[in-house]
Amino acid sequence: MAPGHWRWTDDTAMALALFRVLSAHGKVDQDALAAEFGATYTADPYRDYGATMHEVLAAIHSGQSWRDVARRQFDGQGSWGNGAAMRVAPLGAWFADDLDELLVQAGKSAGVTHAHPEAITGAVAVALATALSVRGVDNADLLGEVAQRLPESEVRTGVLRATKIAFGTDSRNAGATLGTGRRISAVDTVPFALWCAARHLDDLVEALWATAAAGGDVDTTCAIVGGVVAARTGLDGVPPEWLAACEPID
Structure with a gap:
């Protein structure tokens, strides 16, 4: 186990911002x-x-419309x-x-920063997987x-492709087929992550x-993967030494 505090990243920062809005x-x-994302980013x-999010979140916090900012990305x-x-x-x-309402709300959550249909579908897919978990x-x-x-989308095609990969397959081979996020796109990330989550749906440590x-x-x-599986296992699925090593969250 790596020594010292394990520093959380933008993934956690934005998930916490989303949770605060849901709670409120x-x-x-x-x-x-949008305001919560902008304030969270500006504070830390x-x-x-990612490079794109630096631009998007700074622009939103400066008062620009999140709709305009999200839509103008990538020409x-x-x-x-x-x-x-x-x-x-x-x-x-x-x-x-309420899976019908989930579809609506997950799309809304994505659209604040990601206007492309594939990014929105990727977010919906992960939200669905978490709910089903x-x-x-x-x-x-x-x-x-x-x-x-x-x-119908490339994300859906990727998830369907993932259904055909046996859970006994080495995750490195599955990643070579489905993509492991190197292209930093939902298409290249979500199908593999959901395959890994499904493979170890009751074992957070093995899934990670x-x-x-x-x-x-x-x-x-x-x-x-952690979000999908831990929603099922709860904190009981996290080794105590991992919890102790993680950077604290307010």
């Missing part, structure tokens, strides 16, 4: 979420935010990155009893149940080790 409003108030911008296409997916697990747990779905059924609720073993954008893939 009971749903995704997009204006409030050194959490390994007007909007970002199809994995940031919306990495932070959405708390929302999936929050709306676990909480509801006790069997690991063999998780990926298929997520896919059937997604719109399998995810990390494949390399790539490890803090993001592990954030997604």
Whole structure:
């Protein structure tokens, strides 16, 4: 185990911001979420935010409309990155009893910073997986149940591809097929992360080790996997020494 405090990153910072908005409003108030993201970023911008998010969150905090900021990224296409997916697990747990409402709220949570349909679908997929995890779905059924609720998209195609990879497959081989976030897109990140989560749905430690073993954008893939699996196992699934090593959160 690495010595010293394990520093949390932008994944955690934005998930906490989303949770604060859910706690205050009971749903995704997009204006409030944008303000929370901007304030969180400005208070501590050194959490390994991606280059695009530095620009987006600084612009939002300066008073620019989040709608305009999100839509103008990448020549007007909007970002199809994995940031919306990495932070959405708390929302999936929050709306676990109402999957129809979850679809709406997860899309809203993504749209504040990511206007591209693939990024939004990636966030919806992770939220669905988290909700199904909480509801006790069997690991063999998780990926298929997520896919059937997604719109036609590259993310959905990736999740369907993941259903065909046996859980006995080495995670490095699965990552080579599905992508491990090296392209920093939802398409290249979400299917693999959900495969790892489904593979170890009742064992947080094994899920994280399998995810990390494949390399790539490890803090993001592990954030997604951790969110999906820990929503089911709770803190009892986290080794005490890991909790002691983690940087404290207010």
